[in-house]
Amino acid sequence: MTQATLAQFKGCGAEGEGSREVRPIFLPIYFALGIAFGFVLTRSEVLSWFRIQEMFRFQSFRMYGIIGSAVVTAAISLAFIKRLGLKSASGEVIAIAPKPLGSGIQYAAGGTIFGLGWALTGACPGPLFALIGNGISVMLVAVVSALAGTWLYGWLRPRLPH
Amino acid sequence: MTSWLAKEWPWYVAGPLIGLFVPALLLLGNKVFGISGSLSHLCAAIAPAKLEYFRYDWRRAGLWNLVFLAGVCGGGYLAAHFGGVQGIAISAETRSALARLGIHDFSGVAPHELFTWHALLTVRGFVSIVVGGFLVGFGTAYAAGCTSGHAISGLANFQLPSLIAVLGFFAGGLAATYFILPFVIGGL
Numbered sequence: 453m454t455q456a457t458l459a460q461f462k463g464c465g466a467e468g469e470g471s472r473e474v475r476p477i478f479l480p481i482y483f484a485l486g487i488a489f490g491f492v493l494t495r496s497e498v499l500s501w502f503r504i505q506e507m508f509r510f511q512s513f514r515m516y517g518i519i520g521s522a523v524v525t526a527a528i529s530l531a532f533i534k535r536l537g538l539k540s541a542s543g544e545v546i547a548i549a550p551k552p553l554g555s556g557i558q559y560a561a562g563g564t565i566f567g568l569g570w571a572l573t574g575a576c577p578g579p580l581f582a583l584i585g586n587g588i589s590v591m592l593v594a595v596v597s598a599l600a601g602t603w604l605y606g607w608l609r610p611r612l613p614h
Numbered sequence: 615m616t617s618w619l620a621k622e623w624p625w626y627v628a629g630p631l632i633g634l635f636v637p638a639l640l641l642l643g644n645k646v647f648g649i650s651g652s653l654s655h656l657c658a659a660i661a662p663a664k665l666e667y668f669r670y671d672w673r674r675a676g677l678w679n680l681v682f683l684a685g686v687c688g689g690g691y692l693a694a695h696f697g698g699v700q701g702i703a704i705s706a707e708t709r710s711a712l713a714r715l716g717i718h719d720f721s722g723v724a725p726h727e728l729f730t731w732h733a734l735l736t737v738r739g740f741v742s743i744v745v746g747g748f749l750v751g752f753g754t755a756y757a758a759g760c761t762s763g764h765a766i767s768g769l770a771n772f773q774l775p776s777l778i779a780v781l782g783f784f785a786g787g788l789a790a791t792y793f794i795l796p797f798v799i800g801g802l
Contacts, residue, residue, distance in 0.1 A: 464667050465654025466675030467758065474643055474678040481642060482678045486685020487692065489635055494693035494723075495621075496628030501724040502702040502712075508784075508791040511707045517625030518632065519765055525633025526647075526770035533637060544644040551758060551768070551775045559757050559764075559775045563782020566753025566760060570783060571790035572746030572798070574724055576761040577649040577754060580747070581683050585690025586723055590731050594747030599660075601751025602653040606667035612756065 465606065478542065493582040501574025508571055558614040569601075620697020636767055645678060648763030649686075650754035652679045715800040728799070741798045757782065 474482070493499045496518055507515035533546050540546055553559075570576055573594055575583060580598065583591040605612075623631075639645040654668065655676030662668035701721050709720065719726045726733070733739030754760040757779045759768060765783065768776020 464670045465651065465658055465755070466670045466672070473674040474645075478643055479678065479681050482682045483685040483688075485635065485638060485642070486682035486687075487689040488685075489632075489682070490686035490689020490691075491693045492623075492628060492631050492689075493686070494690050495619075495623045496625075496632065497622055497702055497723075498628070498632075499690070499723060500702045501729070502704045502708070502720070504787075505712060505791065506704045506708040508787045509708055509711060511705045511711075514625050518629040519761075521626060521629030522633035522766050523769045525630040526636035526766055527772075529634065529637035530640075530770055533640060538641065540641055540644040542643045546640045546644050548640075548646055548767070548771050550771075551773060553775050556775065556778050559778040560782050562753050562755070562757025563764070563779035564753070564786040564789075565749050565782075566757055566779075567783040567786020567788075568790045568794070569746045569749030569751075569753055569786075570761075571787040571795065572742050573750060574742075574746075575750070577653060577750060578683075578686055578760075578762055580750070581649075581686045582690035583723065585687040585692075586694040587691075588722075588724055588729055590729055590734055590743060593734060594743045594750075597744045597747030598653055598751030598754075599656055601748040601753070602650075602755040603657045603661060603663075603668075603751075604748075605752050605755035606654070606657060606665045607663075609665075609667050 465602075475542065489578065490582045490585055493579055494586060499575060499579030499582045499586070504571065504574040554614050558612075561613070622703065633766065633770070635762075636770060643678060646763070647767045648759055649679075649683065650760040650763060651676060652683050653751055654755060655680055715796060717799065738799050753786070 497503050498515065498518060503515055506512045530548075538546055566576075573580070575591070575594070577598065580591055580595055584595070636647045639647045655672045658668040658670060658672040702723065704720070712725075717725045717727055728739050728742040730739070734743055750760075757764065759776065759779060761783070764776040764779040769780065
């Protein structure tokens with residue numbers, strides 16, 4: 453198979469993914485990073501329905517502090533990476549493909565729909581999986597349901613405003 | 615010495631650590647930190663159904679993301695078995711607000727009244743798990759990102775679409791918290 457380009461991923465569920473396949477030798481590192489992330493999600497308690505409720509009721513600074521300091525840390529790191537023109541270990545020039553704004557409806561509507569789900573399940577996609585690891589096995593059902601939701605979007609996509 | 619590994623971390627430790635996943639993934643493989651894309655990779659792998667949205671090489675595009683996600687599951691397991699989580703110390707106001715809705719068990723990561731196999735058969739459990747999960751899957755696909763992709767990666771990269779999405783996250787979350795949850799948990 454020829455090298456897939458970003459254009460080939462346009463308009464599908466993989467839009468925004470890098471153009472190159474990850475070499476198998478790197479996969480264990482992604483797995484290790486995933487383990488670290490699952491650990492952080494648990495210790496930071498952002499996977500907790502209770503913490504999400506506390507956030508949406510504005511009764512603690514905690515979640516805002518976490519998200520805010522995460523964004524600041526990521527923004528500073530990104531600025532450094534861009535300034536230094538760093539390459540990734542896989543040999544690519546680091547660049548984030550910007551998301552097309554369009555009418556903006558997809559972000560407003562999709563974001564609101566996700567927000568409803570975030571408050572109801574008390575979990576966004578990462579925490580859903582970390583919760584399964586935490587032993588809340590019924591979250592498997594939530595994951596299957598989330599897959600059904602994503603699938604329905606894929607089916608409805610041509611008829612939805614973007 | 616390792617006791618800090620087994621306890622809740624303060625926000626100023628947890629937040630920067632989460633933020634560091636953005637440069638880590640970029641430096642490793644030029645990958646943008648985001649979780650919800652994996653849901654469409656799984657759909658593309660399991661049931662593409664000839665839909666254009668799922669017509670791509672999911673291994674090439676997203677194998678790394680799925681491997682990362684398997685790790686997230688493992689990390690949750692590790693954290694739960696290394697110290698565990700002894701109840702979430704939420705604020706007293708939240709506790710009493712939730713108690714008024716009928717949540718009385720504060721011993722777990724998520725309330726046992728809503729997130730058990732038994733609760734799945736109740737209306738409030740079904741709405742929390744199945745309806746909530748469905749909206750998470752549909753909404754993140756429609757918005758092309760979730761908390762990690764938009765709220766963290768996107769905002770850190772100063773992208774307007776991500777700001778719109780995050781405002782949507784909060785609009786939806788507040789609506790569910792104040793107008794839906796009282797009926798779902800309290801009323802039925």
